[in-house]
Amino acid sequence: GIQVEQSPPDLILQEGANSTLRCNFSDSVNNLQWFHQNPWGQLINLFYIPSGTKQNGRLSATTVATERYSLLYISSSQTTDSGVYFCAVGRGGTASKLTFGTGTRLQVTL
Amino acid sequence: DTAVSQTPKYLVTQMGNDKSIKCEQNLGHDTMYWYKQDSKKFLKIMFSYNNKELIINETVPNRFSPKSPDKAHLNLHINSLELGDSAVYFCASSPVWTPTYEQYFGPGTRLTVT
Incomplete structure (x- = not known):
């Protein structure tokens, strides 16, 4: 099956700093999603981005499908950004599964 | 409204x-899923259903039985619970007849078996 690797596994930032999270995947995909799991355990959809670039406020994401990687940028980080960030990919059609990476655990300190 | x-x-x-977990989506999606998140935070697919039909059964013990009474609901019944079943179970849904395969996740059910 498809392999998904995320880096770094852990990241500690001071509030206001910027960061880049990376997701590498081993095969072509037609679904790539970034999620934020907050400290309460909720999985929050950040981006659906199988290719291209999207921005939402302080967050942006870029997927280069031909090179099989995606990047999540967090600018001016806030303590509420803390949690685990997951990249998940899928291929195939109807009802095809998402394969998740192991996540990047982010802690933003004051 | 919760999606x-x-x-x-x-x-x-x-x-x-024996216990059951219920899931409902009001997005009009045809496809629903169950994922399991273990104690190390690893998320893995268990089942997927399309319009009440089982599509994926990812080598899950047969103590786990999903049931889809209609395309808006996908329930998970677990028999003879074991300690190793302790985890967070997430339900998700996605559309079929659009160009996107984006999946939308529920808030999760934290199951603790003692």
């Missing part, structure tokens, strides 16, 4: 019991 909802949010039970 994908699950009940209960927390479930504590003893080994050997």
Whole structure:
């Protein structure tokens, strides 16, 4: 099956700093999603981005499908950004599964 | 309105019991999923259903039986619960007849087996 690797596994930032999270995947995909799991355990959809670039406020994401990687940028980080960030990919059609990476655990300190 | 909802949010039970988790989506999606997140935070697919038909059964023990009474609901019944079943279970849904395969997740059900 498809392999998904995320880096770094852990990241500690001071509030206001910027960061880049990376997701590498081993095969072509037609679904790539970034999620934020907050400290309460909720999985929050950040981006659906199988290719291209999207921005939402302080967050942006870029997927280069031909090179099989995606990047999540967090600018001016806030303590509420803390949690685990997951990249998940899928291929195939109807009802095809998402394969998740192991996540990047982010802690933003004051 | 909550798009994908699950009940209960927390479930504590003893080994050997049978329990169910319910999931409902009001997005009009045709496809629903169950994922399991283990104690190390790793998320893995268990089942997917399309319009009440089982599509994926990812080598899950047959103590786990999903049931889809209609395309808006996908319930998970677990027989003879074991300690290793303790995890967070997430339900998700996605559309079929659009160009996107984006999946939307529920809030999760934390199952603790003692």
